[in-house]
Amino acid sequence: DAMVIQNPRYQVTQFGKPVTLSCSQTLNHNVMYWYQQKSSQAPKLLFHYYDKDFNNEADTPDNFQSRRPNTSFCFLDIRSPGLGDAAMYLCATSRGARQPQHFGDGTRLSIL
Amino acid sequence: GENVEQHPSTLSVQEGDSAVIKCTYSDSASNYFPWYKQELGKGPQLIIDIRSNVGEKKDQRIAVTLNKTAKHFSLHITETQPEDSAVYFCAASNGSNDYKLSFGAGTTVTVRA
Numbered sequence: 128d129a130m131v132i133q134n135p136r137y138q139v140t141q142f143g144k145p146v147t148l149s150c151s152q153t154l155n156h157n158v159m160y161w162y163q164q165k166s167s168q169a170p171k172l173l174f175h176y177y178d179k180d181f182n183n184e185a186d187t188p189d190n191f192q193s194r195r196p197n198t199s200f201c202f203l204d205i206r207s208p209g210l211g212d213a214a215m216y217l218c219a220t221s222r223g224a225r226q227p228q229h230f231g232d233g234t235r236l237s238i239l
Numbered sequence: 240g241e242n243v244e245q246h247p248s249t250l251s252v253q254e255g256d257s258a259v260i261k262c263t264y265s266d267s268a269s270n271y272f273p274w275y276k277q278e279l280g281k282g283p284q285l286i287i288d289i290r291s292n293v294g295e296k297k298d299q300r301i302a303v304t305l306n307k308t309a310k311h312f313s314l315h316i317t318e319t320q321p322e323d324s325a326v327y328f329c330a331a332s333n334g335s336n337d338y339k340l341s342f343g344a345g346t347t348v349t350v351r352a
Contacts (some may be wrong), residue, residue: 224337
């Protein structure tokens, strides 16, 4: 089945220690998104790629960066995680603008 | 920017009854409205969506209605089953950002057996 796969499902890192989360897709969609979801809240868009074109949301902290080396893969890098960055990180894909977004099952990040 | 309000925040229904969740949006340029179901420990799953050129859409036990004039849309689940228990999010496309969805705060639905 075509899908969005996130690894790992659970990630623990230390305060200030860089961490990378990964996402892959077999849907061959042009757009990939990263969302942050905190407990009992809606997902919050961090950034998206249309192909290699990177688009950052205005309120996304500088601490968060992303890479998309090819159509299938996208990475979220958190340079110096703080306690406030503990959350579920969701990857999603879509064919284009205003098209259905398909989500992975997320990576739950804990900060010690 | 777009502001989406969702009600109620929690909903408990008896198995077999209907559940209705309502959302309002502020941006008249919004034209795409998806609904997501999120189970514990999983990502949101698209269950139905509607575009502004349509007033109603149905898929088996799930239906969505859209009133563009009043800027509100609703999710209707009929003949609820225990597996319908989850958090449901409505969302609206953003008039100034073609790729951004503005989400409602979510409704926790519990179906009592």
